[in-house]
Amino acid sequence: MINLIYTGAVSCCFELNHLSPYYAPEAYDVYLNGEKQFTGNTNVFSLYDLKPDTAYVLGVQSGEEREEISFRTAKETCAVDVKQFGAVGDGIHDDTDAVQAAIHFTPAGARIHFPEGIYLCRPLALRSHLTLDFAKGAVLLGCPDRQKYPILPGLVPDMMGGKNIMVGTFEGLNRTMYQSLIHAEYCEDITICGQGVVDGNAQNSDFWTAFRNFETARPRLMFFCNCKNVTLHGVTAKNSPSWNLHPFYCENVSFYDVAVEAPKNSPNTDAIDPEACVGVNIIGARLSVGDDCIAIKSGKIELCRERCQAASHHVIRNCLMQFGHGAVTLGSETACGVKELTVTRCFFQKTDRGLRIKTRRGRGKDCDITGIVFDNIRMENVITPFVVNMWYNCCDPDRFSDYVKCRTPLPVDERTPHLGTFAFRDIVCNGAEAAACYIDGLPEAPIDQVTFSRVKISFNPDAKPFVPAMQNDAVKRCKMGLYLNNVKKVCVDDVVVQGAEGELLITENCGEVEAFALREVE
Secondary structure, three states: OEEEEEEOOOOEEEEEOOOOOOEEEEEEEEEEOOEEEEEEEEOEEEEOOOOOOOEEEEEEEEOOEEEEEEEEOOOOOEEEEHHHHOOOOEEEEEOHHHHHHHHHOOOOOEEEEEOOEEEEEOOEEOOOOEEEEEOOOEEEEEOOOHHHOOEEOOEEOOOOOOOOEEOOOEOOEOOOEEOOOEEEEOOEEEEEEEOOEEEOOHHHOOOOOOHHHOOOEOOOOEEEEOOEEEEEEOOEEEOOOOOOEEEEOOEEEEEEOOEEEOOOOOOOOOOEOOEOOEEEEEEOOEEEOOOOOEEEEOEOHHHHHHOOOOEEEEEEEOOEEEOOOEEEEEOOOEOOOEEEEEEEEEEEEOOOEEEEEEOOOOOOOOOEEEEEEEEEEEEEOOOEEEEEEOOEOOOOOOOOOHHHHOOOOOOOOOOOOEEOEEEEEEEEEEEEOOEEEEEEOOOOOOEEEEEEEEEEEEEOOOOOOEOOOOEOOOOOEOOEEEEEEOEEEEEEEEEEEEOOOOOOEEEEOOOEEEEEEEEOOO
């Protein structure tokens, strides 16, 4: 079955309803109005260079089976070429003023088209009701000179006595920051689409080499603050100074068939970090970066006091994550909580950790992470497939304090986080090394419930010791089975752990433990 999941004026995105993670069971041919376009092998694919407000018939043929659906592209107000505003596109001339003029001096609903070329730009400010359309071969290239990036405040006080206005942020706090290459604040109805590339060019700047000396937070590649109805379709994002795609306190944000790339050793280059957002769809994404591939966040406790909005109603589906620290991560900045997250039909390759939850004392009583479902996932050569860590010790001044690392129960107060229910089901993990799972709750606030159903984990015979969770006094592990500490209820049903050294299931300070059909072979 073919599902039309996004319709734009000049591009559309489709999803095949297969159960296989990310890749289709077999190759297929895609036809448009009867003419073959390409051969595909992934569950999500796209069509580009369409005409606005036009009817089409899509056909997909796999073997002898063929399915067709009809669709119509969206209407648009107008379309303009950035070169009509003076952009050169040679990678040398500064095209910022020309692109900014096109953005601001066209009607609502306009599509700004970037033809093939390299458009060297300083940070750009978007407005509402706008589409940026990057043709194949078009590159928006970030200026490598940090001095040309405007600096924005974290919070701006309302002169009339109202609430503070959020402007800048990084790592869960309102902070002074450099403006991002593509930057939108308090906007709605924004689309960024096409087969082109947005390249932060950080490898040719000091954003990766000298960032520890900055007083100002690095820019993201694309930053959306308090925006509504934002869609990214098809584009490739790469080489960001820090996080690549960062929606912050946004509603209804979708990433369809996008790619995000950064070298494995690039610092803090998370691919997609929705923070305190409501309604995020990440479907068909291909992510390979130097930090977490997807990190769901909701701020630190200070930000929560400013405005408490949980990250909620997120769907991650048919995505490929490679080489990052974590494939799908929750945290560590989760003071407003994370609720109703579903991750399904995804493929993780060579990430340090697969499904990763990280929090700590001090995130606060509103840090309620619950209703989390990971379903139908395949992992290959992921060092630790499952990590739930309530002792995370990075990114905070008190990270090494007794408060953070004390292993005896402390009083439950306004600083204590809560982890609810987590379900891991229909998952295959081959080539694990450190531990099948490493789940470590707080003694004063145990995790409510962890369930493993129909899960198979096998270890790499040549596994090397590795620290499964980033916490104080951490110990390297190798071929450790399912480890759970401080969990109220553990349910293990139809689980295979192959190649573990020692016990298959290790529970410490846990309440009710149910283990059915836990075994070493299928």
